[in-house]
Amino acid sequence: MTLNFATHWDIRDRRLEFTDRPMIMGILNVTPDSFSDGGKFYSIQSAVDQAKRLEDQGAAILDLGGESTRPYSESVPQDEELRRVTEVLEKLQGKLSIPISIDTKKAVVASAAMQLGASIINDVSGLESDPAMVDVAKRTGAGICAMHMQGTPQTMQDNPLYDNVVEDILGYLKQRRKWLLDQGIEEKKICLDPGIGFGKTHEHNITLLQNAFRFHETSQPVLIGHSRKGFIAKLLGSKDANRTLGTVGVSLSLVLQKIQVLRVHDVVEHKQAIDLFLACSPAMT
Secondary structure, eight states: OOOOOOOEEEOSSOEEEOOSSOEEEEEEEOOSOOTTTTTTTOSHHHHHHHHHHHHHHTOSEEEEESSOOSTTOOOOOHHHHHHHHHHHHHHTTTTOSSOEEEEOSOHHHHHHHHHTTOOEEEETTTTOSOTTHHHHHHHHTOEEEEEOOSSOTTTTTSSOOOSSHHHHHHHHHHHHHHHHHHTTOOGGGEEEEOOTTSSOOHHHHHHHHHTGGGGGGGSSOBEEOOTTOHHHHHHHTOTTSOHHHHHHHHHHHHHHTTOSEEEESOHHHHHHHHHHHHHHSOOOO
């Protein structure tokens, strides 16, 4: 097994350099129905205020989404998703110094977001849902995050099955990387995500997180999005458990595994925990 830790990710307008400290991608859902924060930042001003707050708290990337992908969520019409994200992006013009990622599987939405300053396309379908997405990525020079999902948000939790969840998803991500390269996407533009919670049981999620280091075998940056997900409450033994603290605990295991990007809701808690974790970790020779 050879692990090639990616040292950088070239996005549309800059190069992101990785260190032992993972980059924190702050989540901003401008939706009424996302599983954790649906409706909380649905108004334009509350979303703009939250974006600036996440940057101030230490987020290195802002991930903006206008469509919920929680289990059994319904797809949002293209025009409505477009309205949600463009209204926020228009108000954010000149207000952020960190890059913006657009969380969408629709090429029209991604293209509009690029015109309004976004730098990354974060596609939960691995650029499989919309055939035009790869052309948008090539034309705009966007960074790409391609995620694994078994099924769709409407079906993904209906008895997900794998022969070997780590090997199966690693194989998919390697194949997806090859396909993107064959389509003319530059290697330095590609980030990969095993898709925690997207067509996986609680046991699958835990196994993937225990073996997150394996995804460095792709030679691409690895993004993990585990924030506040159901397996955390399951592990803690209560649906009312504090999922923020549970998320931070998982994140520290991912720091040890040198995962480059952590996609989370709670930025300040992660920055502080990671700062202290690294400051107090023994120097190993």
